[in-house]
Amino acid sequence: GAVVSQHPSWVICKSGTSVKIECRSLDFQATTMFWYRQFPKQSLMLMATSNEGSKATYEQGVEKDKFLINHASLTLSTLTVTSAHPEDSSFYICSPLGYNEQFFGPGTRLTVL
Amino acid sequence: DAKTTQPPSMDCAEGRAANLPCNHSTISGNEYVYWYRQIHSQGPQYIIHGLKNNETNEMASLIITEDRKSSTLILPHATLRDTAVYYCIVRVYRNQGGKLIFGQGTELSVKP
Numbered sequence: 001g002a003v004v005s006q007h008p009s010w011v012i013c014k015s016g017t018s019v020k021i022e023c024r025s026l027d028f029q030a031t032t033m034f035w036y037r038q039f040p041k042q043s044l045m046l047m048a049t050s051n052e053g054s055k056a057t058y059e060q061g062v063e064k065d066k067f068l069i070n071h072a073s074l075t076l077s078t079l080t081v082t083s084a085h086p087e088d089s090s091f092y093i094c095s096p097l098g099y100n101e102q103f104f105g106p107g108t109r110l111t112v113l
Numbered sequence: 114d115a116k117t118t119q120p121p122s123m124d125c126a127e128g129r130a131a132n133l134p135c136n137h138s139t140i141s142g143n144e145y146v147y148w149y150r151q152i153h154s155q156g157p158q159y160i161i162h163g164l165k166n167n168e169t170n171e172m173a174s175l176i177i178t179e180d181r182k183s184s185t186l187i188l189p190h191a192t193l194r195d196t197a198v199y200y201c202i203v204r205v206y207r208n209q210g211g212k213l214i215f216g217q218g219t220e221l222s223v224k225p
Contacts, residue, residue: 034212034213036215045215046213046214093156095213101159104157105156106155109154
């Protein structure tokens with residue numbers, strides 16, 4: 001159980017474009033979703049927390065207008081990186097909360113040229 | 114949530130036990146110890162968690178000291194596939210689940 005998918009698994013885009021990352025919990029419902037990012041050789045950093053149907057709560061230093069999070073259903077959450085720049089290149093990981101435990105998606109590697 | 118301290122890296126010979134230490138001297142009475150690992154370019158994988166008793170599952174054993182200020186994750190027979198970064202995290206088990214805050218972890222290299 002507790003299968004989480006992310007799409008795409010990797011994406012390359014030009015600077016200034018927007019990229020949407022989807023996260024699905026395939027066999028459970030997640031009322032809460034956490035989004036992390038990870039730069040090379042670094043640990044995971046929590047970006048934001050969202051509850052289904054509510055606005056996301058962002059960690060200090062994370063721009064809410066740049067990283068748009070939508071958690072419209074209990075099985076789908078999206079993270080949109082708007083006007084991406086090379087410094088946004090990172091590994092993005094979603095983490096839905098189910099059965100009072102956090103599960104993790106396989107991650108999406110974003111490269112902005 | 115309490116902070117943890119782990120050695121940045123460790124080596125282990127294939128087939129031997131890997132013992133990964135973690136210090137969490139400021140842990141509170143209602144905080145659990147969780148272990149996750151992350152194989153390169155993948156999402157973290159849950160290993161085990163415990164409150165105060167030692168725990169064992171099919172992947173590993175978790176030994177928590179009596180004062181709960183430190184713990185050790187034991188992989189009994191390490192294989193090359195166990196090469197990963199191992200994260201020790203302490204958190205409160207809240208109604209909605211406490212968000213997991215990752216430290217730097219221990220990079221375990223299992224060598225043939």
